[in-house]
Amino acid sequence: MKDQQVKLEMASRRRFLKGISAALGGLVVGAWLPPMAPKSAAAEAVAQGKASLGDSLADGFGAFVRVGHDGRVALISPKAEMGQGIQTGIAMMVAEELEVGLDQIDIQEAPPNAELYTDALLQFQATGGSTSTRYTWEPLRRAGATARMLLVRAAASVWETDSNLCHARDGKVFGPTGQKISYGELVDLAATYALPDDVILKRPEDFHLIGTPATRLDTPTKVNGQAKFTIDLDMPGMLITSARACPVYGGKVRQVDDKAARRVPGVRDIVILEDVVAVTATNTWACFQGLKALNIEWDYGANSKIDSAVVDQKLQDAIQRDGVIATEKGAIDASLQAASSKFEAVYEQPFLSRSPLEPMSCVVHVRDDGCDLWVGTQVPGFAQQTAAAVTGLKPEQVKVHNQWIGGAFGRRLDFDFITQAVRIASKVSYPVKLTWSREEDMTHDLYRPQYADRMTAAVNGEGFPVGWQHRIAGGSIFARYVGSLPASGVDPDAVEVAVDPIYKLDSLKVHFIREEPEVVPVSWWRGVGVLRSTFAIECFVDELAHNAGKDPLSYRKTLLAHKPRVLTALDLLASKVAWDSPVPRGRGRGLAVGEVFGSIVVTMVELSAIGEKGVRIERLVTVVDCGLVTNPTSVKAQMEGGTLFGLSAALFNEIDIKGGQVQQENFHAYRQLRISEAPPVEVHIVPSAEAPGGVGEAGTALIGPALLNAVNATFGDRVRRLPLVRSGYFIA
Amino acid sequence: MRKIIFGLLAYLLVCVDVMAVSSDKALVAEGEYLATAADCVACHTAPGEKPFAGGLAFELPFGTLYTPNITPDAETGIGDWTDDEFVRALQEGISREGEHYYPAFPYTSYTKMPREDILAIKAYLFSLEPVHQPARENDIGFPFNQRWGMYLWNFVFLDDKRFQPDLDQSEAWNRGAYLVNGPGHCGECHTPRNIFQATQSSELFAGADIGGWRAYNITSSDSHGIGQWSEDQLVSYFREGYAEGHGVAGGPMAEVVEYSLRHLSESDLRAIATYLKATDPKAVGVPRPAVKPKLAGAPLNEDLGSKIFADACVSCHQWDGRGNQSPTATLSGLKTVSDPRASNLLGILLEGNPASSLPVNHRMPDFGAIYNDQELAALATFVLSHFGRLDTAIEPEQVGERRSLSLH
Amino acid sequence: MLTLNVNGTTHQVDVPGDMPLLWVIRDILKLTGTKFGCGIAQCGACTVHMDGKPVRSCVLPVQSVAGQEITTIEGISEKPLARKVQRAWLDHEVAQCGYCQSGQIMSALALLNDQTSINDHAIDLAMAGNLCRCATYTRIREAIKDVSESVGVWQP
Ligand code: FES
Numbered sequence A: 001m002k003d004q005q006v007k008l009e010m011a012s013r014r015r016f017l018k019g020i021s022a023a024l025g026g027l028v029v030g031a032w033l034p035p036m037a038p039k040s041a042a043a044e045a046v047a048q049g050k051a052s053l054g055d056s057l058a059d060g061f062g063a064f065v066r067v068g069h070d071g072r073v074a075l076i077s078p079k080a081e082m083g084q085g086i087q088t089g090i091a092m093m094v095a096e097e098l099e100v101g102l103d104q105i106d107i108q109e110a111p112p113n114a115e116l117y118t119d120a121l122l123q124f125q126a127t128g129g130s131t132s133t134r135y136t137w138e139p140l141r142r143a144g145a146t147a148r149m150l151l152v153r154a155a156a157s158v159w160e161t162d163s164n165l166c167h168a169r170d171g172k173v174f175g176p177t178g179q180k181i182s183y184g185e186l187v188d189l190a191a192t193y194a195l196p197d198d199v200i201l202k203r204p205e206d207f208h209l210i211g212t213p214a215t216r217l218d219t220p221t222k223v224n225g226q227a228k229f230t231i232d233l234d235m236p237g238m239l240i241t242s243a244r245a246c247p248v249y250g251g252k253v254r255q256v257d258d259k260a261a262r263r264v265p266g267v268r269d270i271v272i273l274e275d276v277v278a279v280t281a282t283n284t285w286a287c288f289q290g291l292k293a294l295n296i297e298w299d300y301g302a303n304s305k306i307d308s309a310v311v312d313q314k315l316q317d318a319i320q321r322d323g324v325i326a327t328e329k330g331a332i333d334a335s336l337q338a339a340s341s342k343f344e345a346v347y348e349q350p351f352l353s354r355s356p357l358e359p360m361s362c363v364v365h366v367r368d369d370g371c372d373l374w375v376g377t378q379v380p381g382f383a384q385q386t387a388a389a390v391t392g393l394k395p396e397q398v399k400v401h402n403q404w405i406g407g408a409f410g411r412r413l414d415f416d417f418i419t420q421a422v423r424i425a426s427k428v429s430y431p432v433k434l435t436w437s438r439e440e441d442m443t444h445d446l447y448r449p450q451y452a453d454r455m456t457a458a459v460n461g462e463g464f465p466v467g468w469q470h471r472i473a474g475g476s477i478f479a480r481y482v483g484s485l486p487a488s489g490v491d492p493d494a495v496e497v498a499v500d501p502i503y504k505l506d507s508l509k510v511h512f513i514r515e516e517p518e519v520v521p522v523s524w525w526r527g528v529g530v531l532r533s534t535f536a537i538e539c540f541v542d543e544l545a546h547n548a549g550k551d552p553l554s555y556r557k558t559l560l561a562h563k564p565r566v567l568t569a570l571d572l573l574a575s576k577v578a579w580d581s582p583v584p585r586g587r588g589r590g591l592a593v594g595e596v597f598g599s600i601v602v603t604m605v606e607l608s609a610i611g612e613k614g615v616r617i618e619r620l621v622t623v624v625d626c627g628l629v630t631n632p633t634s635v636k637a638q639m640e641g642g643t644l645f646g647l648s649a650a651l652f653n654e655i656d657i658k659g660g661q662v663q664q665e666n667f668h669a670y671r672q673l674r675i676s677e678a679p680p681v682e683v684h685i686v687p688s689a690e691a692p693g694g695v696g697e698a699g700t701a702l703i704g705p706a707l708l709n710a711v712n713a714t715f716g717d718r719v720r721r722l723p724l725v726r727s728g729y730f731i732a
Numbered sequence B: 001m002r003k004i005i006f007g008l009l010a011y012l013l014v015c016v017d018v019m020a021v022s023s024d025k026a027l028v029a030e031g032e033y034l035a036t037a038a039d040c041v042a043c044h045t046a047p048g049e050k051p052f053a054g055g056l057a058f059e060l061p062f063g064t065l066y067t068p069n070i071t072p073d074a075e076t077g078i079g080d081w082t083d084d085e086f087v088r089a090l091q092e093g094i095s096r097e098g099e100h101y102y103p104a105f106p107y108t109s110y111t112k113m114p115r116e117d118i119l120a121i122k123a124y125l126f127s128l129e130p131v132h133q134p135a136r137e138n139d140i141g142f143p144f145n146q147r148w149g150m151y152l153w154n155f156v157f158l159d160d161k162r163f164q165p166d167l168d169q170s171e172a173w174n175r176g177a178y179l180v181n182g183p184g185h186c187g188e189c190h191t192p193r194n195i196f197q198a199t200q201s202s203e204l205f206a207g208a209d210i211g212g213w214r215a216y217n218i219t220s221s222d223s224h225g226i227g228q229w230s231e232d233q234l235v236s237y238f239r240e241g242y243a244e245g246h247g248v249a250g251g252p253m254a255e256v257v258e259y260s261l262r263h264l265s266e267s268d269l270r271a272i273a274t275y276l277k278a279t280d281p282k283a284v285g286v287p288r289p290a291v292k293p294k295l296a297g298a299p300l301n302e303d304l305g306s307k308i309f310a311d312a313c314v315s316c317h318q319w320d321g322r323g324n325q326s327p328t329a330t331l332s333g334l335k336t337v338s339d340p341r342a343s344n345l346l347g348i349l350l351e352g353n354p355a356s357s358l359p360v361n362h363r364m365p366d367f368g369a370i371y372n373d374q375e376l377a378a379l380a381t382f383v384l385s386h387f388g389r390l391d392t393a394i395e396p397e398q399v400g401e402r403r404s405l406s407l408h
Numbered sequence C: 001m002l003t004l005n006v007n008g009t010t011h012q013v014d015v016p017g018d019m020p021l022l023w024v025i026r027d028i029l030k031l032t033g034t035k036f037g038c039g040i041a042q043c044g045a046c047t048v049h050m051d052g053k054p055v056r057s058c059v060l061p062v063q064s065v066a067g068q069e070i071t072t073i074e075g076i077s078e079k080p081l082a083r084k085v086q087r088a089w090l091d092h093e094v095a096q097c098g099y100c101q102s103g104q105i106m107s108a109l110a111l112l113n114d115q116t117s118i119n120d121h122a123i124d125l126a127m128a129g130n131l132c133r134c135a136t137y138t139r140i141r142e143a144i145k146d147v148s149e150s151v152g153v154w155q156p
């Protein structure tokens, strides 16, 4: 039955493709991308959120490969480029199978032909959860291989020979007697064939592109100022707008005195919404000045009494309770009873802001008959839905033109700023470009929740855990994003990794204790649930090793005997850093390991102590096994950037609330790692032919625990709360 | 006939009314100007609250005071105060209930103002929208909460006299003297106080500490005061909060510029300058540093202070201390970088210069949140040695102490 | 009307004198390669050159730049050293999201223009004002080192 359905769908897809081929010319092959890959709760939530927004469109194609008459290959990518080199990776996969050079591929992100592409592309488009490579990798290769087979078949029929005797290379088909013919000359014929059912992919040993370092396709315009991000766009008749939302989440505008604002040269209109006041003007500075000149009286509402101390206390109370059981394996209560000793510790992580360097920005033109959005987003489908909801237009009347993204880290999985832009644009007749000030961006982010993890282990006579109880207290991103928790009552993101730790345990019990901060909305932050649980587990295991008087690396190896790939990665790290050699006086090394986003990562930090609390990072080494590597340069760049991104937060970052308001307004109060404090990140890749894993967030997830474990090794001080500076340490 | 008389009467009444209104308007405007010169709003407004509704905390050595609501709200403000009560408050420091004010309220200066000026201020305050905002209780420990003590204090320290012009001096000098010593109450910050918290008239304008900030010597001393400032430089400082070669107003002085001085007329600002330049020179306090010959560029040593300077400061200030974007960021030659106690240096590092009505190149972010005491001590030490050529090490404890000091 | 000299072209602009140069460049002259990141001179995204030295255009009132030569990222490609820097940026795969990179390149170029001897410490001092949220610092360092070596000013 199911098969039958799939066949029918395939048939209709083929017809659809024919239509596209006819419309565009050349040979067009669609890559039918499956829904989001599993193994990332974040990705699943995004998919579910789509459903909750009333998305009822049928599944469609995710990517298209088109070979033109000039032999150039256009790849219409389903993935937004956020800086991870995703599109280059995708292009490499297609080029590999299609047997063309990377320089023959043009990537198009925005659909060139809205009628044909928009719906099919938008509906399940989302970039996030480190899924891009993992979930596109096979279908894209398949699309490339399909096109190659059709082209070879066309050549064979021109030469009246068997296609098995022909082969493709460098954008040409070669025949048995040395004849050759370029793809461009074959596309019309190839486009008349039905799609083959049995597509054969190349074997890894035959790859000549995948696995080689390739230069990114999107970077040349990023070094000469030509790359246009959303904030850079200009449309005819467009004005700039900037907004101030109530400083307390949930508050409302009571009244506005705009006399002074209207006198600011360049200011056009003042738009007053329920919880937001916006100014439109001919330039951004006039907007900012206009906003400053507004005299707004707010009704702060219920949250205005809440300080960080209140949130802290509520979490401390929550962590003492039992929660909804996310998983239970073995008899933990008995284990704890019978254990020769027990160990318990509480780990805390603060609210965090994403703060990408490009402040939130969105260009909108709302008309009676439609709406256009130009925006860098990880979720163009939601952008379309929210614009439709605000304007009352039909989703198909809303066109989303996706743009380069000036950093996201989860920020652009949320579309609050898009909704706001559309609300403002609905009140005026002209297109507007919403640009938030940094202050607005930082105080109206959605924040990675503050969490407390209480871990209780039953320890055997040799000092190893036989099992542990892991209580996780904090807000639910999943519920905020999707609208409610799943029926289980457990936020799958919050307990990710915790319910399936890499260590061998006889018993395990994980509680999810939902304690909503209410005072701020919560959301994904680079590393998502994987990062939050890994932090607690890797600090805890390190403490257990320390308590047992054992070396933290060999201690972990004992608990990881069932994970050969992880052992290999640990051994590689040990050899790269000469783990067994003594550490110089005044120094210490910390370690963390995880199986995250389908990759295995081991991170080691070596610190030296400068005085009582001065920290110097001497060395930062990370080993990654992310399966088959498409582009080693990108993998390295992602591991470096991701690790330092995580380091920045682990050292410095925390969002404080006072009177319901976020206290950090700009980078002078929300410190970021600078080049002067960024150690070189040594990345070592484990050669592997396994299915590719994600790397965009893998480094981020491991650095926090590695850092705190290194602090303990260096200073003999077990810090259990991030960020490190909170405990008086500083970068010396 | 009666009708005509009535009509005439009505007409006359209307005329009188119109005249009353217009003279009221003038009085209110004059009051507004004087209230601005007296900077009432700075103290009688709590952050984020309505102007003049009070509630701003003053951390004084003997406890915390909260300023009262001076809007015309009858219940919580001064709405049903009589003229005499208001005048008595400003001239004698006595409240409506007969209690003595603490001299954080600068009635010791306001007492110089004549009754007409004080009533103009009252007229202005009464023209404002009444705000219902009850006063916060002061938090003052014994014996300072014994307000009768203030009776004695006033007896000794309050010079309950109106300003008397000196006919030997120019009109400008006299106007300046009135503004500085009366409504402007400059001496309240710039004159040292004795152990009874009274300003020392012998040290008039010689500089003092206030809430951790150092209010510099503003006598006409060439070496320590404003003797070498030109009149134009002084006026520019009052109007823009910046004078070339002398830096940007920071801390409480930035607020004085923002709320008070920059709104005064050119002639009044010149009058203030004239008067200050004619004060008795007193060579005490932080001396004016010589402008350094061109400083070398980036330092070669890798100390923490210069690292932080590179991270957070150099974008605006430059290694040679000459300011990068514009001369407002010049550090070389400023008292701030040559005061071995680093009072104002630490003040500006911790609190920044947030005055948002000022041009962008006058503002400075506060760095108290992201850098701890060790880091700021290292930074301050670097700045003093690099720009002030002082080999004074600032200790983390000093930063900690400076953090705990705050006026509000 | 203010007269501005940007990338060798003279422009007349009718803007308030206290408008930061950044917004004049971006919104009036439509040169959007120079980015906005913080507005308080803490991120370096808005770095341009004023008479060859790097300045943060977000805190620079436009009236104070009259008569000075302003160079933005769009105006550097003619210069051989700048092309070397851009090449090194590509060779070392520096950019991730790319948003900070105009500012990074302007700061790096100023360093290379200015210094006859560059080492790691000099890179730290010159580049510490430029934030990169994608944390591409490792590669920025390598790229600058590479150019320094090729023009013979690398002195570790
Ligand atoms: S925007 Fe100018 S330094 Fe950040």
Ligand code: FES
Pocket: A083, A357, A406, A407, C095, C096, C097, C098, C099, C100, C101, C131, C132, C133, C134, C135, C136
């Ligand atoms: S490359 Fe993204 S901020 Fe630097």
